[in-house]
Amino acid sequence: MRLHSKSVEETEALGATLASHLHSGSIVLLAGDLGAGKTQFVKGLARALGVAEHITSPTFNLMVEHATPTGTLRHFDLYRLERAADLDDIDYFGLLEDDAVSVVEWGDKFACALPRDYLLVDCALVPGLPDERLIELSAHGPKSEKLLAAWAHAASRQAPEEQRPARRQAPEERGRLGEHPPPEEQSHDA
Ligand SMILES: Nc1ncnc2c1ncn2[C@@H]1O[C@H](COP(=O)(O)OP(=O)(O)OP(=O)(O)O)[C@@H](O)[C@H]1O
Ligand SMILES: [Mg+2]
Numbered sequence: 001m002r003l004h005s006k007s008v009e010e011t012e013a014l015g016a017t018l019a020s021h022l023h024s025g026s027i028v029l030l031a032g033d034l035g036a037g038k039t040q041f042v043k044g045l046a047r048a049l050g051v052a053e054h055i056t057s058p059t060f061n062l063m064v065e066h067a068t069p070t071g072t073l074r075h076f077d078l079y080r081l082e083r084a085a086d087l088d089d090i091d092y093f094g095l096l097e098d099d100a101v102s103v104v105e106w107g108d109k110f111a112c113a114l115p116r117d118y119l120l121v122d123c124a125l126v127p128g129l130p131d132e133r134l135i136e137l138s139a140h141g142p143k144s145e146k147l148l149a150a151w152a153h154a155a156s157r158q159a160p161e162e163q164r165p166a167r168r169q170a171p172e173e174r175g176r177l178g179e180h181p182p183p184e185e186q187s188h189d190a
Contacts, residue, residue, distance in 0.1 A: 001152055005133045011037045011123075012044030014135060014155075018121075019048035021150045024071050024099040026143070027115050029107025032123035037133045038105045041121060042075060045103065049073055057105055062090050065100075072100035076107070084110035117141025119148055 005011040018028070028045075030038035043055045049068040058064040058077045066073040074095060081087065087110070096102050096115050108120065118140050126132040137152075139145040 001137045001148070003135045003137070003155075005037070005135055007131055008037075008040050011040045011133055011135065012047070015041040015044030015046075016048035017155055018119075018151050019045045021147050021154070022049070022101045023143075023147075024101065025097075026101045026147060027096055027118040028101075028103045028121060029115070029118045030103065030105045030121045030123065031108040033125070036123035036125055037135070038121075038123055041123065041135070042103050042105070046073055046075070049101070063095070074100045074102045075105075076102065077105040078109045079106045081109065084113040087113055114140070117143045119144040 003014060005014060022028075022045075030041060032038055039055065039057045046055050046066060046068075049066075049070065051066040051068055051073060053066060055066075055075065057079070058075055059079055062078070062080065063074055063076045066075065076090075076092070078087075087093065092113075093115070107118070108114070108122075120136075120138045120140060122136040122138070124134045124136070126134060137148055139148040
């Protein structure tokens, strides 16, 4: 399912609508280049779960835990990790398997180390339209299929026409940024 966001607020609202369908153990991987809107999406999601703290990409600490009234939200950012083996150092799979809700920026970075069941939220820039983003959702596993179906059903009842699934674009139309500069040269927070 592909959605079209026309503003930061719309991206946050999408994250917020997903929040109400998450369960303990839900895993949401966020993909897309620098500035694609992953953290903005997480901001909306976290706020809707009741997180009061300011949300930024946890680029340097790799994972931040937030208490919510319904349990723990873990926010990972794998951008700085160089090898899949480094995931063991932060007990990534152990943490994903417990009762928290996990959201993982750059969660598709290591194709050989994807969780068993996850919802993928793939954000992309739109060339020439700095305030727009395409957000593609896909389920990978039975739990996330149920989650996506519930979310899509709710979204289709709430969203205005322009928020509904947009036409599929060819890869070359998508607004990907080029090579990333080294992490220390970037401002990595929204
Ligand atoms: N429709 C939109 N949705 C989300 N962000 C938008 C949108 N339009 C403009 N923006 C801007 O794009 C930037 C998105 O930043 P954000 O930190 O969410 O990206 P990110 O994907 O998390 O990047 P990084 O990989 O560096 O963590 C923000 O500066 C935000 O204001
Ligand atoms: Mg981010």
